[in-house]
Amino acid sequence: KAGVTQTPRYLIKTRGQQVTLSCSPISGHRSVSWYQQTPGQGLQFLFEYFSETQRNKGNFPGRFSGRQFSNSRSEMNVSTLELGDSALYLCASSFSTAAKETQYFGPGTRLLVL
Amino acid sequence: GQNIDQPTEMTATEGAIVQINCTYQTSGFNGLFWYQQHAGEAPTFLSYNVLDGLEEKGRFSSFLSRSKGYSYLLLKELQMKDSASYLCAAYNNAGNMLTFGGGTRLMVKP
Numbered sequence: 202k203a204g205v206t207q208t209p210r211y212l213i214k215t216r217g218q219q220v221t222l223s224c225s226p227i228s229g230h231r232s233v234s235w236y237q238q239t240p241g242q243g244l245q246f247l248f249e250y251f252s253e254t255q256r257n258k259g260n261f262p263g264r265f266s267g268r269q270f271s272n273s274r275s276e277m278n279v280s281t282l283e284l285g286d287s288a289l290y291l292c293a294s295s296f297s298t299a300a301k302e303t304q305y306f307g308p309g310t311r312l313l314v315l
Numbered sequence: 316g317q318n319i320d321q322p323t324e325m326t327a328t329e330g331a332i333v334q335i336n337c338t339y340q341t342s343g344f345n346g347l348f349w350y351q352q353h354a355g356e357a358p359t360f361l362s363y364n365v366l367d368g369l370e371e372k373g374r375f376s377s378f379l380s381r382s383k384g385y386s387y388l389l390l391k392e393l394q395m396k397d398s399a400s401y402l403c404a405a406y407n408n409a410g411n412m413l414t415f416g417g418g419t420r421l422m423v424k425p
Contacts (some may be wrong), residue, residue, distance in 0.1 A: 205357075232411055244358075244402065244415035257412050291357060295411065304348075304413060306357040 203228065205294050205307030213313045219280040222310045226273050226294030233275040234304060235267060238289040247290075250275055251297075279312075287314045317341045319416035321403055326422045327393055335388045335419045337403035345408040347379050347386045352400045352418070361388065363406075390421075398423045 206225045214220050226233050235247040246259040250269035267277040273294075279286055289311050293304040318340045327333040339347070346365040350358035364370055364379035364386060376389040388401055400420045404413040 234411065234413070236413075236415075243417040244404075244413075246412050246414065249411050251411065259412075293413075302411075303360050303363060304411075305360065306350075308357045 205292060205305055207290075207292055207307040207310050209310060210308065211311050211313075213315065214282050215315050216282055216284060218282050219278060220282060220312060221276055221278045222290055222292075222312075224275045224277075224292035224294075224307055226275070226292075227305055230294035230296050230305075231273050232295045232297060232302075232304075233269055233273065234293045234295075235275070235277050236291045236293065237261070238291060238309070239287075244291070247277065282314045284314050287312060317405070317407075317414040319403060319405055319414055321401075321416040321419045323417065324420045324422070326424060327390075329393055329395060329423055329425050331393050332389065332391050333393060333421065335390075335401050335403075335421065337386045337388070337416055339384050339386070339403070339405045339414075339416075341405040341407060341414055343407040344381070344405055346406040347377075348404040348406060348413060349375075349377050349386075349388045350402040350404065352402060354399075358402055361401075393423050395423050395425070397421065 232251045234249040238244045248258045269275045289309045291309045293306045295302040295304045321337045349361040352358040362377035369378045400418040402418045404415045
C-alpha cells in the first residue's frame with residue numbers, strides 16, 4: 202500500500218505570493234491533518250479534514266486555509282506569504298478519527314519564503 | 316491549554332539503554348503517541364498508549380501514567396541508527412488532533 206504523498210517536495214516563494222500544497226492520503230484513509238514544523242516552534246497543528254469537512258483548526262491566521270476533495274486528497278493554501286511561513290509542512294492521514302487510529306505522515310513540503 | 320514538555324537533547328552510548336521522558340497537560344486527552352523523526356524526514360510512528368502501563372515492542376517500550384500526566388519512551392540496545400528526534404504527542408479526540416512536544420534529539424555515540 203502506498204504511503205502518504207505530498208507535492209511538491211520543495212518550494213521557493215517570495216513574500217506576498219501565495220502557495221498551494223497537495224497531499225494524497227493512504228488509500229482508504231479519510232482523515233487528513235496538516236502540520237507546520239519549524240525549528241523554533243516544533244510541530245504545530247494547522248487543521249484536519251474528514252469527509253471533505255474541516256473538523257478542527259489550530260491557532261493560525263486566516264491566510265492558512267485548506268480543503269479536501271471527495272477522493273480524500275487535500276490541499277492547503279497560504280496566501281500573502283511571510284518570511285515566517287518558511288517551514289516544513291507535513292500532512293498525516295488516518296483511516297478514521299477514532300482515538301486508536303495511528304496518523305501516518307507524508308514526507309513533507311519544505312517551503313522557503315524569500 | 317496544551318502543554319507538553321520533553322528534554323531538548325540527550326546523548327547515549329551504543330548498546331546502552333536510554334529513557335526519554337514526556338510530561339503533558341492537555342484537555343480532552345485520549346492517548347499519547349511517540350514518533351521518531353530522522354533529520355530531513357517525516358515522523359514515523361513508534362507507539363501509542365491509551366491505558367496506563369508499559370507497552371513493549373522490540374527494542375522500544377513506552378509507558379503512560381494518565382494520573383501523573385507522564386510518559387516515557389525506553390530504547391534498549393541502542394544502535395547508531397537510533398540517532399534521531401523523538402516526538403511525544405498527546406491525542407485529542409475532539410478534533411483528531413495531535414499536540415506535539417518540542418522533540419528530544421538523541422545522539423548515539425560509539
